[in-house]
Amino acid sequence: MLDHAPFADGLPHPSPDEIHKHAAQIVNWLLADFTALPQRPVGTMASPAQMQAWLGQPLPEEGQGLDAVLKTFGELVAPFAFRPNHPRFIAFIPSAPSYYSILGDWLCAGINLFAGVWLEAAGATQVELVVLDWFKELLGYPPGASGILTGGGSEANLTALLVARESLSFADRGRAILYVNQHRHWSVDRAARTIGLHPDQVRPIPAGTDFRVHGSALAEASTRDTDAGKLPWAMVATAGATSTGIVDDLASIADVCRQHGLWFHVDAAYGWSASLVPAGKALLHGLERADSITLDPHKWFAQTFEAGCVLVRDGQRLRDTFAHSPEYMQDVRPADDEVNFADLGLALSRRFRALKIWFSIKVLGIGWFRALIQHTCALAEHGERLLQQAECFERLSPRALSMVCFRYRPKGSRGDTTEEELDRLNLALCAAVRDSGKAFLSSTRLNEHVALRFCFVNWRTTPRDVEEIVELLVSLKEKL
Ligand SMILES: Cc1ncc(COP(=O)(O)O)c(C=O)c1O
Numbered sequence: 001m002l003d004h005a006p007f008a009d010g011l012p013h014p015s016p017d018e019i020h021k022h023a024a025q026i027v028n029w030l031l032a033d034f035t036a037l038p039q040r041p042v043g044t045m046a047s048p049a050q051m052q053a054w055l056g057q058p059l060p061e062e063g064q065g066l067d068a069v070l071k072t073f074g075e076l077v078a079p080f081a082f083r084p085n086h087p088r089f090i091a092f093i094p095s096a097p098s099y100y101s102i103l104g105d106w107l108c109a110g111i112n113l114f115a116g117v118w119l120e121a122a123g124a125t126q127v128e129l130v131v132l133d134w135f136k137e138l139l140g141y142p143p144g145a146s147g148i149l150t151g152g153g154s155e156a157n158l159t160a161l162l163v164a165r166e167s168l169s170f171a172d173r174g175r176a177i178l179y180v181n182q183h184r185h186w187s188v189d190r191a192a193r194t195i196g197l198h199p200d201q202v203r204p205i206p207a208g209t210d211f212r213v214h215g216s217a218l219a220e221a222s223t224r225d226t227d228a229g230k231l232p233w234a235m236v237a238t239a240g241a242t243s244t245g246i247v248d249d250l251a252s253i254a255d256v257c258r259q260h261g262l263w264f265h266v267d268a269a270y271g272w273s274a275s276l277v278p279a280g281k282a283l284l285h286g287l288e289r290a291d292s293i294t295l296d297p298h299k300w301f302a303q304t305f306e307a308g309c310v311l312v313r314d315g316q317r318l319r320d321t322f323a324h325s326p327e328y329m330q331d332v333r334p335a336d337d338e339v340n341f342a343d344l345g346l347a348l349s350r351r352f353r354a355l356k357i358w359f360s361i362k363v364l365g366i367g368w369f370r371a372l373i374q375h376t377c378a379l380a381e382h383g384e385r386l387l388q389q390a391e392c393f394e395r396l397s398p399r400a401l402s403m404v405c406f407r408y409r410p411k412g413s414r415g416d417t418t419e420e421e422l423d424r425l426n427l428a429l430c431a432a433v434r435d436s437g438k439a440f441l442s443s444t445r446l447n448e449h450v451a452l453r454f455c456f457v458n459w460r461t462t463p464r465d466v467e468e469i470v471e472l473l474v475s476l477k478e479k480l
Pocket of ligand 1: 185238
């Protein structure tokens, strides 16, 4: 008989008491970090050689224990980062989770449910359905639509294009044309390449002088392509462009998509949250007519990375695109009224992604999130006003949602500073802000000019932070 004594108790692992002590150490570390963060530098850089010298170690055969590893983490890992949740990190589109998203994420990791099939996680699946229902309600999307939480907006855009492509025959896939906003996020191009489109099949639609894409420009392009024997297929509009926050003219695009038989996808990864407030809802008018929508709760909805979502108007299409029923899954095939999220997207094994979103909305109430949108839009307005008052910055695109795009132009320099010189000065200013450690903002290009941007999504950012950032810009530009 097999002697089972050597493995009778499973593997040695810390007892619940020890885990409790270690968990408390981590909570204490996190809360100390959270409390001190606004007074700390926004970030610190390190070279790859330096990081390799500190962290590139041989695979350890023996464990070192939590104290030593937490010390290494606290001294050599965590400090060498720019912190997207810092109140003065206003670069790119940051993520600044509420603490209830963080705690919900911890619950998710702790319970480690398999949120792929109903039979293994009816509660988790139902919570995801509830969260999707809430998003549909906020966006005015039909209750019969379907959706799935993804790792982020890139995965959501890819998922949407895969669903849209299902309507094309194999023969048509080589001549189908995908229209995209000239100012789209690059994840759209990556998704197009991933689904096998040739670069010639991706047609950028120029934005108007208001930086928005309008239906008329799409109609012109689609008509031209039809006349040339191509197959106009789908349009990806943007609600909240990454550089400017600008929302396309969704209603007119929806009209053209209907007239020309195009699939209408809206990348609302950042802008969707505006639907929480009446002015934002008006801006997003037409979004509710999309065939599919990308939304990213880890952007302007106070969630930890990774929280993305795709909604599809005709819910059956998600299932038609992704469902499979291999023999080793026969025990978990869903009944007609059950949902297996593994059948609706790219992942089979998936964490309980909905928990942190559901948890934070339930604990704080949707009113808190509405206040977040109002607060961050007010910060953008405040920032724009301060830039105007400083008299050495010019706006490069209309303020949109919680973003402002501008550039430094030396006072009285109109005419005698070249565009190249302005580009150089603005890139230098952006780097100087970052190097100061006091704030972090990023640059982009608009109409060929280097632009600086503010993007406010953080519930902890105050008007005083915005004033400090503008004061910093003014003082640093004098040293350029
Ligand atoms: C408009 C837009 N779409 C998609 C994405 C990609 O989202 P993610 O980073 O969550 O993959 C971004 C990211 O900034 C974005 O701004």
